[in-house]
Amino acid sequence: MADLSVKIGDLQLKNPVMTASGTFGFGEEFADFIDLNRLAGIVVKGLTPKLREGNPYPRMAETASGMLNTVGLQNRGVDYFINHIYPRIKDLDTHIIVNVNGSTVEEYIEVTKKINKLANVPAMELNISCPNVKEGGMAFGVSCPSAMAVTKAVREVYDRTLIVKLSPNVTAIDDIAIAVEEAGADAVSLVNTFLGMAIDAEKQKPILSTITGGLSGPAIKPIALRMVWQVSQAVEIPVIGMGGIMDATDAIEFILAGASAIQVGTANFIDPQVSVKIIEGIDEYLEQHDIDSIAELVGALNID
Amino acid sequence: MKKVSDCTVNQIIWLNENNFLLELIAPDSLPDIRPGNFAELRIDDSRDVFLRRPFTILETDKTNNTIRFFIKIIGAGTRKLGTLSEGDQVNMIFPLGNSFSIPVKGPVLIVGGGSGIAPFILLAKELQNQGIPITFLFGGRTHQEILLIDQYKAFGEVFITTEDGSAGEKGVVTQHSVFNKIANYNMIYACGPEPMMKAIGNIAHHHNKSCEVSLENMMACGFGACLCCIVETKSGNQRVCTEGPVFNINDLTWQI
Ligand SMILES: Cc1cc2nc3c(=O)[nH]c(=O)nc-3n(C[C@H](O)[C@H](O)[C@H](O)COP(=O)(O)OP(=O)(O)OC[C@H]3O[C@@H](n4cnc5c(N)ncnc54)[C@H](O)[C@@H]3O)c2cc1C
Ligand SMILES: Cc1cc2nc3c(=O)[nH]c(=O)nc-3n(C[C@H](O)[C@H](O)[C@H](O)COP(=O)(O)O)c2cc1C
Ligand code: FES
Numbered sequence: 001m002a003d004l005s006v007k008i009g010d011l012q013l014k015n016p017v018m019t020a021s022g023t024f025g026f027g028e029e030f031a032d033f034i035d036l037n038r039l040a041g042i043v044v045k046g047l048t049p050k051l052r053e054g055n056p057y058p059r060m061a062e063t064a065s066g067m068l069n070t071v072g073l074q075n076r077g078v079d080y081f082i083n084h085i086y087p088r089i090k091d092l093d094t095h096i097i098v099n100v101n102g103s104t105v106e107e108y109i110e111v112t113k114k115i116n117k118l119a120n121v122p123a124m125e126l127n128i129s130c131p132n133v134k135e136g137g138m139a140f141g142v143s144c145p146s147a148m149a150v151t152k153a154v155r156e157v158y159d160r161t162l163i164v165k166l167s168p169n170v171t172a173i174d175d176i177a178i179a180v181e182e183a184g185a186d187a188v189s190l191v192n193t194f195l196g197m198a199i200d201a202e203k204q205k206p207i208l209s210t211i212t213g214g215l216s217g218p219a220i221k222p223i224a225l226r227m228v229w230q231v232s233q234a235v236e237i238p239v240i241g242m243g244g245i246m247d248a249t250d251a252i253e254f255i256l257a258g259a260s261a262i263q264v265g266t267a268n269f270i271d272p273q274v275s276v277k278i279i280e281g282i283d284e285y286l287e288q289h290d291i292d293s294i295a296e297l298v299g300a301l302n303i304d
Numbered sequence: 305m306k307k308v309s310d311c312t313v314n315q316i317i318w319l320n321e322n323n324f325l326l327e328l329i330a331p332d333s334l335p336d337i338r339p340g341n342f343a344e345l346r347i348d349d350s351r352d353v354f355l356r357r358p359f360t361i362l363e364t365d366k367t368n369n370t371i372r373f374f375i376k377i378i379g380a381g382t383r384k385l386g387t388l389s390e391g392d393q394v395n396m397i398f399p400l401g402n403s404f405s406i407p408v409k410g411p412v413l414i415v416g417g418g419s420g421i422a423p424f425i426l427l428a429k430e431l432q433n434q435g436i437p438i439t440f441l442f443g444g445r446t447h448q449e450i451l452l453i454d455q456y457k458a459f460g461e462v463f464i465t466t467e468d469g470s471a472g473e474k475g476v477v478t479q480h481s482v483f484n485k486i487a488n489y490n491m492i493y494a495c496g497p498e499p500m501m502k503a504i505g506n507i508a509h510h511h512n513k514s515c516e517v518s519l520e521n522m523m524a525c526g527f528g529a530c531l532c533c534i535v536e537t538k539s540g541n542q543r544v545c546t547e548g549p550v551f552n553i554n555d556l557t558w559q560i
Pocket of ligand 1 (some may be wrong): 342353357358359360361373374375376377378379380381382383419422423519520521522523549
């Protein structure tokens with residue numbers, strides 16, 4: 001068996017496959033389908049300081065090879081997570097990574113400080129890229145100064161591995177990546193969903209309650225791949241790639257483009273066992289290509 | 305426990321040009337399946353049908369591990385399912401969702417509108433086992449939409465309404481004369497288009513009857529992971545796929 005382990009900041013991952021925030025619940029929803037301990041990490045649903053009911057129904061529209069969502073960060077708040085969910089998942093043999101959200105810098109800090117105290121949460125993913133909330137969210141991720149400011153503020157109160165999740169809804173994602181790297185991020189993850197919309201022509205109405213929503217799934221893969229490539233050229237810190245990964249070949253493509261690890265999102269809805277299948281597929285690929293360690297493959301794209 | 309299984313198509317039985325029964329054979333013994341539970345079927349090789357499609361479990365047979373679905377063709381996914389033939393594979397996640405509650409005593413009234421007839425065979429079996437008398441009321445636009453009646457007759461009295469009067473009483477379900485005797489019933493179950501379920505909920509509410517409805521919200525995953533399928537309840541947004549699809553109308557925030 002090849003060496004699948006990778007390192008992201010201080011985080012030692014047993015393989016490069018994590019599950020993406022908002023697509024894997026708190027892991028428990030998948031416990032009947034797979035052995036959660038096989039995963040390198042689970043990025044749990046985005047948390048905010050207080051309970052959020054999220055956006056009204058309808059929240060989903062299927063599109064060509066993808067879907068739009070406008071969940072709007074529905075969650076029961078960070079304290080509920082700490083008191084009720086964390087105790088149930090903390091002893092899994094996989095890394096629990098918390099996706100942190102806020103409408104203001106103060107809110108991000110409030111959640112971060114609480115997460116910083118959890119012994120079994122070795123990393124957080126700072127979400128500055130949610131397209132489905134009115135205040136904060138993506139607003140922080142679309143300009144270099146605001147991305148830098150929130151990353152810096154969180155860095156000051158967070159001791160462990162800080163991953164910043166980037167929005168693809170920008171002109172130059174590499175500039176944003178450089179800004180958060182300078183502000184002290186240990187890694188960047190990308191991409192979050194692309195702002196999109198769907199219309200019911202018969203009813204002459206938008207399908208989503210909020211008119212626009214975030215596009216995910218294979219439809220976005222070529223753009224996500226390009227962005228991972230661009231960002232990995234621009235920064236020194238590790239890049240975690242995602243966007244439309246459906247199988248091990250997709251994952252390998254992101255790794256070749258420069259991702260040290262990947263996250264599986266929407267694919268979990270279609271095949272709840274896909275994350276484990278991707279780990280197995282990556283292992284097979286390495287064996288077939290006589291590669292001893294996944295690290296050799298990171299950014300190994302041959303462009304001669 | 306939920307399972308992901310590669311099932312085999314055993315047969316497709318056409319009821320008319322738009323509605324059919326799909327019978328699948330599971331690869332191993334069936335888990336416990338409750339009335340109201342549903343399954344998510346994967347429809348392969350189609351760019352238009354990216355996500356799975358949810359369908360209520362109509363019937364099960366533990367002796368040969370078969371599961372039946374009642375399917376109405378409304379778009380690309382359901383059309384594709386209708387083109388399957390014996391021996392084809394269908395990947396299925398099941399059983400999903402909660403189930404109807406069974407009252408201590410009857411009789412009960414079951415109301416199905418349009419294609420909202422699938423949850424009630426398993427429910428009727430369970431009620432019959434408990435010795436609870438059942439009255440059914442099914443409504444559709446025309447007699448073409450009144451399906452599976454013979455099966456339901458085995459469990460109780462069946463009333464019908466059609467909007468064009470081509471079968472049963474003419475009108476919509478809520479106008480049916482059975483509601484003149486609403487006081488006789490201890491519990492009401494409903495499934496169908498949302499305006500119809502709200503109208504039934506309204507009647508139940510005003511007669512102080514317990515009423516459960518089975519919702520069919522749009523779903524991305526079907527097993528609790530995406531939070532796309534939510535319905536507003538008195539205790540906040542809940543997932544129709546997990547806390548539902550069956551809800552007591554008193555728990556919903558419907559204006560009735
Ligand atoms: C829990 C549950 C149980 C169900 N049980 C059954 C069943 O037993 N038998 C059955 O025939 N159908 C059932 N349905 C509905 C079934 O899932 C849809 O008809 C199917 O997904 C449509 O797929 P399609 O690709 O053919 O149509 P699509 O092309 O996806 O849809 C065609 C049109 O219908 C709309 N639409 C699709 N699904 C829904 C929905 N759930 N609510 C509102 N509008 C919708 C779409 O927006 C689109 O405009 C159930 C749904 C749920 C959530
Ligand atoms: C239903 C849904 C909910 C999501 N919720 C979150 C979230 O809470 N926080 C976040 O950072 N990303 C969220 N995302 C974005 C995903 O984590 C991921 O970045 C995106 O879907 C692209 O990957 P994919 O194409 O593999 O799904 C969500 C995506 C979906 C589809
Ligand atoms: S459909 Fe995904 S949570 Fe209900």
